[in-house]
Amino acid sequence: MTARPAETVETDETDETDDAELIRRSRDDPEQFAVLFDRYVHQIHHYVARRLGTQAADDITAETFLAAFRRRDSYDLARPLARPWLYGIATTLVARHRRGEERFLRALSRTGVDPLPEPMADAVVDRVAAQEERRLAKALAGLSRGDRDVLLLIAWGDLSYEEAAQALGVPVGTVRSRLHRARKKARAALGGDDPAQEEE
Amino acid sequence: MEEIKRFRASTAAITREAEAAARARLLHEIRTGREPGRRRLPRYAWRIVLAGAFAVVMGLGVIRSQTPSVVPVASVQELSERAAEAAETHDGPEPSSGQWLYVKERLAPGAGVGVNLDERTTSETWTSVDGKHQAWYQPGGNLLVQGTHPGISAAELAEPPVTPQKVLSRIDTVTADAMAGWLDSDGSPYREPREQRLFQAIYQLMGEQALSPEVRAALFRALPSIKGVTVRPDAVDADGRRGVAFAYTGDWARYELILSPDDFRYLGTYGVTVKDRTNYSASGSVFVPAGTPLVLSAQLETHLVDRAGQRP
Numbered sequence: 001m002t003a004r005p006a007e008t009v010e011t012d013e014t015d016e017t018d019d020a021e022l023i024r025r026s027r028d029d030p031e032q033f034a035v036l037f038d039r040y041v042h043q044i045h046h047y048v049a050r051r052l053g054t055q056a057a058d059d060i061t062a063e064t065f066l067a068a069f070r071r072r073d074s075y076d077l078a079r080p081l082a083r084p085w086l087y088g089i090a091t092t093l094v095a096r097h098r099r100g101e102e103r104f105l106r107a108l109s110r111t112g113v114d115p116l117p118e119p120m121a122d123a124v125v126d127r128v129a130a131q132e133e134r135r136l137a138k139a140l141a142g143l144s145r146g147d148r149d150v151l152l153l154i155a156w157g158d159l160s161y162e163e164a165a166q167a168l169g170v171p172v173g174t175v176r177s178r179l180h181r182a183r184k185k186a187r188a189a190l191g192g193d194d195p196a197q198e199e200e
Numbered sequence: 201m202e203e204i205k206r207f208r209a210s211t212a213a214i215t216r217e218a219e220a221a222a223r224a225r226l227l228h229e230i231r232t233g234r235e236p237g238r239r240r241l242p243r244y245a246w247r248i249v250l251a252g253a254f255a256v257v258m259g260l261g262v263i264r265s266q267t268p269s270v271v272p273v274a275s276v277q278e279l280s281e282r283a284a285e286a287a288e289t290h291d292g293p294e295p296s297s298g299q300w301l302y303v304k305e306r307l308a309p310g311a312g313v314g315v316n317l318d319e320r321t322t323s324e325t326w327t328s329v330d331g332k333h334q335a336w337y338q339p340g341g342n343l344l345v346q347g348t349h350p351g352i353s354a355a356e357l358a359e360p361p362v363t364p365q366k367v368l369s370r371i372d373t374v375t376a377d378a379m380a381g382w383l384d385s386d387g388s389p390y391r392e393p394r395e396q397r398l399f400q401a402i403y404q405l406m407g408e409q410a411l412s413p414e415v416r417a418a419l420f421r422a423l424p425s426i427k428g429v430t431v432r433p434d435a436v437d438a439d440g441r442r443g444v445a446f447a448y449t450g451d452w453a454r455y456e457l458i459l460s461p462d463d464f465r466y467l468g469t470y471g472v473t474v475k476d477r478t479n480y481s482a483s484g485s486v487f488v489p490a491g492t493p494l495v496l497s498a499q500l501e502t503h504l505v506d507r508a509g510q511r512p
Binding site: 030031033034037038041042045046049050054055056057058059061062065066069070132133136137140151152154155156186 | 201203204205207208209211212213214215218219221222223225226227229230231363364365366368369425
């Protein structure tokens with residue numbers, strides 16, 4: 001027997017429905033919320049796994065959707081896409097592992113070897129990071145949590161400034177200033193190049 | 201931004217097992233309105249969980265005279281979630297520091313390589329509630345006390361936060377260290393698949409140690425994330441009790457962690473080879489055909505006692 005979801009939720013009527021509508025329906029019909037899981041589980045997991053490794057990401061991804069489900073009554077239905085909201089919850093959960101994240105980044109910058117445990121399913125060949133990546137890891141490790149969150153939500157989560165502001169519950173101006181600071185620090189650490197150079 | 205966007209972009213995607221486990225947790229919450237396994241126990245809320253231990257002790261005859269209907273369990277996630285939930289709701293006596301867990305088991309005795317399924321012996325062991333030591337009587341009547349394998353204790357696993365991934369990675373670290381120096385029968389370094397090592401450590405912990413409800417539930421939830429773990433609905437323990445089992449099939453053998461199909465308490469274990477193999481040793485080589493039983497056990501009683509060697 002292979003692993004598969006315990007049950008499949010009917011999705012016939014929900015494929016075209018926007019996230020806000022799904023969340024609204026889930027207030028009376030909670031199973032609708034599973035569709036949101038199916039839409040975003042891969043993105044959220046990938047974002048968290050890039051920050052903390054796949055094992056921690058397994059737990060945090062599950063907890064992100066549980067937390068979102070519990071908070072669905074407070075979701076702002078005027079926002080059709082739930083991505084920023086989910087990324088925000090995941091980022092809050094990542095914050096609990098901040099020290100682990102910084103330790104990992106420093107180790108990567110020092111040795112060039114990714115020290116995060118790989119998923120048990122995959123025999124992944126050890127890959128030695130390029131010099132560029134090692135410097136980048138060091139730069140990211142040196143950022144404050146708030147600055148790193150903004151930078152990675154935008155770079156890895158593909159959120160806009162407005163969406164990052166929604167995700168973190170801060171004004172857009174704060175997102176801009178944090179991103180500015182993050183880029184400045186990263187630039188200094190990389191010796192002049194701006195790795196976050198934005199084509200604005 | 202491109203440089204940062206590329207950084208760690210090749211991180212592996214979520215595994216099917218992890219996705220299914222996360223989905224199962226969400227569906228459980230959706231359907232029951234509560235998420236199991238996240239409650240924090242008060243500091244002294246240590247409990248013996250060997251779920252249903254009382255039922256075994258007090259109602260052995262009753263249980264054996266019934267044939268519990270085998271609950272159909274569709275997937276390893278579902279079994280995991282149901283077993284975890286049952287573990288969490290079980291309230292047993294709380295062990296106090298210095299106590300020992302007495303475990304009485306029925307076993308198929310060893311027969312060269314493997315065990316003899318036609319015979320049974322009874323075994324009594326005592327495990328300290330901190331999980332560090334195990335004791336049993338030697339044939340001469342002396343009580344022998346040794347360290348436990350994998351040497352990881354219930355108390356260590358119970359350090360918060362107790363999550364499936366955390367208990368698994370802790371077991372992984374300890375068992376990998378413990379086996380680092382082992383040699384195989386031909387003298388080469390012993391290699392065991394990580395998944396098999398984890399699975400065996402979990403079933404051993406479940407059968408021998410006084411785990412808190414939270415830890416036991418986390419172990420159940422960790423099982424689906426071990427690649428190769430499946431469900432067998434038709435398992436039988438050494439006492440003839442039918443159960444539902446988590447099974448792990450490796451290159452050479454399959455191991456089963458057998459649970460009661462009605463309340464998911466621990467019943468026993470079974471292991472059998474699935475491939476022919478020749479074992480080499482100093483005294484010669486031994487051919488072990490596929491289908492050779494390696495272990496068959498049934499847990500009959502568990503009690504908390506005050507010292508090693510004390511019978512309830």
